[in-house]
Amino acid sequence: MTFDELLATYEPKLAAAFRESIEAIKSSVVLRTVTEALDRGDVAAAIRAIQIEPEAFTALELALQEVFNAGGVSAVQSLPQLVAQDGTRVIFQFGVRNLMAETMLRTISSSMVANIVEDQREGLRIAFEAGLARGQNPTRTALDVVGRLSRITGRREGGLIGLTAPQIELIEKYRDRLLMGDVDGMKAYLELKTRDRRFDRTVAKAIREGKPVPADMVDKIVARLSDRNLLLRGKTIALEETRTALSSVRDVAIRQQIEAGKIQAQDVTKHWLHSGSEHPRMQHVEMAARYKAEGVPLDQPFIAGDGTLLMYPHAPEVPARHKIGCKCRLEYRINYIAAGLRRYRARAA
Template identity: 50%
Template sequence: MDAIDDIRSNIVLRRIIERLERGDVSGAIDAMHLDQAAFRPLEEAIRQAFNGGGVAAVEQIPTLRDPNGHQIVIRWDARNLAAEEWLREHSTTLVSNIIADQQSAIRTALSEGLARGDNPTRTALGIVGRVNRVTGKRDGGILGLTAQQAAYVDRARQELLSGDPTAIRNFLERTRRDKRFDRTVLKALKDGKPLPAEAVDRITSKYADGLLKLRADTIALHETFQSMAAAKDIAFRQQIEKGTLQAQHVTKTWRHTPQKHPREDHVEMQGQVVRFDQPFVAPDGTRIMYPHAEGTPARHTLGCKCLAEYKIDFVARLVT
């Protein structure tokens, strides 16, 4: 949310409008300055979650002793090569994908607006949002939304402007709409009149804000679980590389977290135990090194709250 606010606050609307008046869609997108640096707050939040996960994982490892009975000092090393590489590649890939999706959504919205002959100013404001006179910040717009969410906003706008009762009723089925405007929409239905453009702007602006909050929450949940899960796995891997532990003495157990709408595959995986260096196997055949592992298909990660529980076989370790 901070990153999107920063992008919005640095936009010079006049430059975007000038480019749209020339039909220069690429130039209009460039004028929005959607670059990697704008998402530093997101990268920093991921770094903190990652390091927090590594520290927590190390703290949960029981006391280990060498053959002479001396306690072995165990620390989380955030500067470890594997840790730094995971954090760098993960953050870069995430932000790059967000920017690419943003540019795709904005390009589609701008191109469709020009094709319809929409006013360049209205088209630009539909992208970057309008300045709220109370807060001084821009509200609404499709900045920060996925391409699919941006399409939802566009369809919602067309529904409300259409004057078609069926289309307007369809808007009232949208779960992320701001219900405070329902009375206005219902009145237009009752009177059999289309909603004024200004009212549609306000309604779709709040609808877009609701979708942006959903996107932010989705990213926050997913990135928190993924960062902490990766840190936990890397923390144990660090001890194995140092010789403090051996992979054959560590096991992983899949722990499913109860949810309102659980994945049946993950419910079935509850209690599955594998060696540290082996993957879990989902009922559909997907091999997963640990919940939220990089490269795992989205059907097994988005919204998932499962965890891996790591255990050390102290008896086998002592015998060895």
């Protein structure tokens, strides 16, 4: 499978695994425990009651492992055939149990989950404090955060669990604007791409009359806004983590072949390829122009215009400004001619 085919296959699986994890967290919430904590004004206890723990994202980690393994197998299968000195064909293989592979997978997986958990806890703090600041009773504040049970599905819908802190801040801002009847704020709501357009008439009527949107309608509007932002969150995580896993495992796969003595590091070069996206990072365009032809040695980083060192696109240590939304790729080239000349000279000597 090509990189694009792998991305198309596994990105939806990671997004589904993220949603599965969030649904499991929602379904395990004991509303009374959260409400009692808020009644005491203990926001930290309310957050703990929701149990946003690393273990809750096991399904996501397992999906990432599947991506990693498939990417490694694909990487070695794409390498050109090589014949050894004795005339036998060299078989390139990838092992997910290899120490190097296990270490990289653990690094990516633990970083992904740690970032999700940390951001979740911060987002919940913002949401609970916003509800209490509005003077809402603890039950309503808790329901706004964990979601309300649907009579049809029996599941909690809406709520803010699973969203990023910035997403929660945005939703809380528009909840306030709708409840207050803020005309400019309601007009801004109608520009949101993640809104449910079925409520546009209700909001437009409130704007014309200069009145707040009824609280029960605000609950419905915000629930749909939350659900759509959660879908967006899942897709974003899946896309970024799938790219990170696939880019990282390709590097690991090449190094496994070197470790096994099948190729030599001195014969491998990396070449930065730009995606040609509609809104490119100019530094990445410049790197593609600089490194596409000659490339750099395997253990040498690419140097971005701002001085950032990048071993490859989406490497775990790459800062967000060079990572989020990046669609760049690497091409690994193996100089078989140089390797053959060395073998020839060795035999001649």
